[in-house]
Amino acid sequence: MKVIRLNSDDDIISASDLMYRSGARRVLLLLPPAADSSWKGLAMARLRRSADRLRVEVGVVSEDKGVRRQAVALGIPAFRDEEDARSGEQGWWRGRRRRERVGFSWKGTAGGPDLPLDLLPENRAAADGVISVKQWMLRYATVILFFGAITLLAIGFSYGVPSATVTLRPKVWPLTTSQQIIADPQLAAVDYGEKRMPGRLLQVTQSWQAEAPTTGVVTVPADPARGQVIFVNQSEEAVSIPAGTIVSDRDELHPFQTISPVRLTGVISSTVEVDVVAMVPGPQGNVSAGAVNRIDGPLAELLLVSNPSVMSGGGVRDVPAVAAEDLSRLRSQVLQFLQAVAMADMETRLTEREFLARSSLRVVAVNYEVFSHQVGEQADELRLKMEAQLQGTAVDLTYATGLMYEAMKVSVPPGLSLLADTIQVKAGEEIGVDEHGRISFMVEGQGLVASELSLDEHLKMIEGQPQDAAVAYLFKELSLQEPPLIELWPTWFNRIPYTAGRIETRILTE
Secondary structure (H helix, E strand, O other), X not given: OEEEEOOOOOOHHHHHHHHHHHOOOEEEEEOOHHHHXXXXXXXXXXXXXXXXXXXXXXXXXXXXXXXXXXXXXXXXXEXXXXXXXXXXXXXXXXXXXXXXXXXXXXXXXXXXXXXXXXXXXXXXXXXXXXXXXXXXXXXXXXXXXXXXXXHHHHHHHHHHOXXXXXXEOEOXXXXXXXXXXXXXXXXXXXXXXXXXXXXXXXXXXXXXXXXXXXXXXXXXXXXXXXXXXXXXXXXXXXXXXXXXXXXXXXXXXXXXXXXXXEEEOOOOOOEEEEEEEEOOOOHHHOOXXXXXXXXXXXXXXXXXXXXXXXXXXXXXXXXXXXOHHHHHHHHHHHHHHHHHHHHHHHHOOOOOOEEEOHHHOEEEEEEEEEEOOOOOOEOOEEEEEEEEEEEEEEEEHXXXXXXXXXXXXXXXXXXXXXXXXXXXXXXXXXXXXXXXXXXXXXXXXXXXXXXXXOHHHHHXXXXXXXXXXXXXXXXXXXXXXXXXXXXXXOOOOOXXXXXXXXXXXXXXXX
């Protein structure tokens, strides 16, 4: 606030110039005592207009009560001293109200000078506290209008502000229905007429390696035949026969070799006997006496050989080997493992509402399969490594919900309605699958049916009724599990709103 102290020679022009130069939004003019009379009448009105033009909030300090009254009548806050103006914020906003006309009248009294308007009889009466009939009527009209407005507001409040929330729990009954449905990966949309829904093909590539013991048996040579042969010297020189000297029958089918070295003396027809063992194990070395008559190598020129007795001891034994059943059994086992691994992989690719039809899982291609042995080969264990492509059909039960809704709707008794948001579907038995991945399966649908509630007529009946009466009426007229819950706002307004549009209904079926 800017305080401007005026001198006795300041007038409205100089006061306006000082207000303009101050640049303040609120200005307090201190009028000098000697100049108070010059600020009555037209000067105060011009000060009001100058302040409005400069958009300045102006107040005056004057010792003259008449000047203060004229200032307040024009909406200029007036104070007795500067301290009053600084501490009395209430005086500033009260001083802005204009109550009477101020200035000089257009015409003075006949034969006399013009008089200030505040000296006219009508304004003098107001100044003296006398209230005219017109003012009394105006005050009564104001009071009547005030209470009329209050009444209208109360009525508008009663109709437009209060609101109610009515929570109803209708009686419900369970409903269960089964339906056969086909999930077709080649279908783009649900076919309600044919009870078919889209499916989704999943394909993965997996490899697996397994081993299994063999169950076949083969006979193999066991021990070699053994015996003795006699060498006969055909020369006059001594002959040394090393160990490992090979002798056989004439056709060289049954070779034997000496076990230890021997020596023939240099006498013609001298003999020596030595132990021999068949070079090939098995019973084929069990030759008869005299069958061995051939020497392998240069000694054949010097010596003769023969077996005086039967060679014996050659035998066979049974050992594990691969049977044809081993191949097929191990292959089936590996395929089962591949399907289990593929199913686990596919299940990670399912959405929340999908399930994998187990009967649809199949091998569509074998990239390779390698066995460690073939049928008849001697082996204690058979190994197989395989890589294959597997395919399965994923079924989204969201599509089944719509199909089950149509199937269940025809089973709803009259007077009841199917609550669509309570329908739950569960996949049942898988009936079959074809080469294209189309899966036929049973679906079980469970839901609730509730009494049909016709609320419009009943809501009109409870408009404006007390809360307890409305609860009793609705529970009696409607098929409900329990008395309805009515929540009012504001809470102290203990009546149902007077218009149905302010009543909100909620139907709970949990």
